[in-house]
Amino acid sequence: MLLVIDVGNTNTVIGIYDGDTLKHDWRIRTIRDSTADEFNVLANALFSDKNIDRKNIHKIIISSVVPSAVPILNAFCEKYMGLTPLWINPNSVKKLMPILYNNPNEVGADRIVNAVAAYDKYKTSLIIIDFGTATTFDVISEKGEYLGGAIVPGVMIASEALFQKASKLPRVEIFEAPEKIIGKDTIESIKSGIIYGNAAMVDGMVERMTKEMDTLPRILATGGLAPLISKISNTIEKVEQSLTLDGLRIIYNEIGNK
Template sequence: MLLVIDIGNTTISLGAYDGDRLAASLRVATVLQKLPDEYASLLLHLLPLNGIDPKSVDKVAICSVVPPLTGAFEELCRKYFHAEPLTIGAGTRTGVKIRMDNPREVGADRIVNAAAAFQLYKTACIVVDLGTGTTFDTVSASGEFIGGAIAPGIGIAAEALTARTSMLPRIELQRPERAIGTSTVKAMQSGMVFGYTGLVESIVSRIQAELPSKALVIATGGYAGLLAAETGIFDAVAPDLTLYGLRLIYYMNRA
C-alpha cells in the first residue's frame, strides 16, 4: 500500500493507494507544533476508520510546502510504517521540465500538480489550485512547466478582511443568492465568492492569451468545488490531482 502525503499550509491531505486505486483519502489540520508521535497517533487512528490497515503501508511519498513538518513526517514514516519516504524536491524525477528563472524556488505541490495534469491530459494545461493560496500553473503541450501566477487564497482573504476591520464578522464561504448583498454577511460572501470567480477568470484569460494555443483549465484544491460552480472556465475539476501526482512520481523514481 502506498501512502501519499501532501503537507500544505492549512491542510494535510493524505491518500492510500492500493495499486492504481485510491482506496482512501483524508485531511487533517496543519499544526506546526505537533510532534511526529502526535501525527502518528492521529494517522494510526484515522487510517483504520477509512478502511486501511496501517500495517499494509510499505511505501510513502511526501510533498511539502511546510519545511518544519517535512522532517516530522519523514520521521514518523520510518518509525511507524518502516518505510523510507520519497520526498519531492530538487533532483526528483517528475516527468516535466521546469522552465523557470530559478527552478529550485518552485513549490513542490505546484510541480506535482503539473506532472499529474500533463500525465492525465497529455496536452497544454493551466492548473488552478484553490487552496491557502490560489496558484495558476501552466504546462506547455510538450510537458514543460513554464510558470504561472500566485494570489492569496479566498480563505485567507476572508480572514484578513475580518482581522483588519472592527465591524466585519467571520463568515462561512458559501454562494450568496445575489451579488447585491442585503446584509453584511451576504455582502461579504458576494465579494469573496463572486470576486474570486472574477479573479480566476481574468488571470486564466490573460494566461491563455499568452499561449500559442488554448490550454485545458483544471481546478483542484479545497475551494475548487465552490468556485467551479460559478464559472464555466474550468474544463475539469480534479480534487485529488496532487495525490495522483504523488503516486505517479513515486513510481517514476522507485521503479
C-alpha cells in the first residue's frame, strides 16, 4: 500500500492507496510544532480506527508547503515506518509536466500535484481552483504544460480579517449561501458578500484567464469550500476533492519506482 500525505498551511490530508484505489483518507489540522513521536501517536490512532496494519505500507510520498513539517515527517517515516519518503518538488515532476514559471522552484508542491492529477484525468487545457488557506488558480495548457496562475487570499483568511478589523461585525459561520444576494440583516449581508463575492471573483478570474489562453479550458475546483462555491459559480464545471491525493499517487507510480 501507498501512504500519501499533503501538508497544507491549515490542514494536512492523508490517504492510503491499495493500487489505484483510495481506501481511506483523513483531513487533520496542520500542527507546525509537533514531533515525530507525536505524529506517530496520531497516525496510530488513524490506522487503528480503519484496521490498517502499517506493515502493509511499503511506499510513502509527501508534498508540503510548510517547511517545519519536513523534518518531522521525515523522522516519522524513517523511525516508525522504516521507509524513506519521496518528497515532491518541481525538479521531481518536470518530466511529467513542464513548469513554465519564471522560477519553477516558487510553485507550491500542492499546486504541482493538483496539475499533474487533473491533466492525467482530462488530457486537455485546464484551470484548477483550489480553495485552501489561499485560493489558487493553476493554468494548464493543452500540451500538459504548467503555465502559471494566480494566488488570492483564501475565503476563511479574508473572512477572519474582516471580523478582526471591523469590530462591530459579528463572526459568522460559512456553511451555506443565503437564498438572496441582497442581505436583509448583517449576518445575511456578510454571508452574501463572502460567498457570492468569492464566486464572482472566481468567475471573473476564469473569464480573464480563458481570454489569455486562446482555448476553452475545463474548470475544476478542489479544497474544503469547493462544493459550496461551485454551487454558485457560473464557470466551475466539476469538483474534484481527491485531486491532490490522486496526484501524489500518479507521481509515485511514475517516478517513485524508478
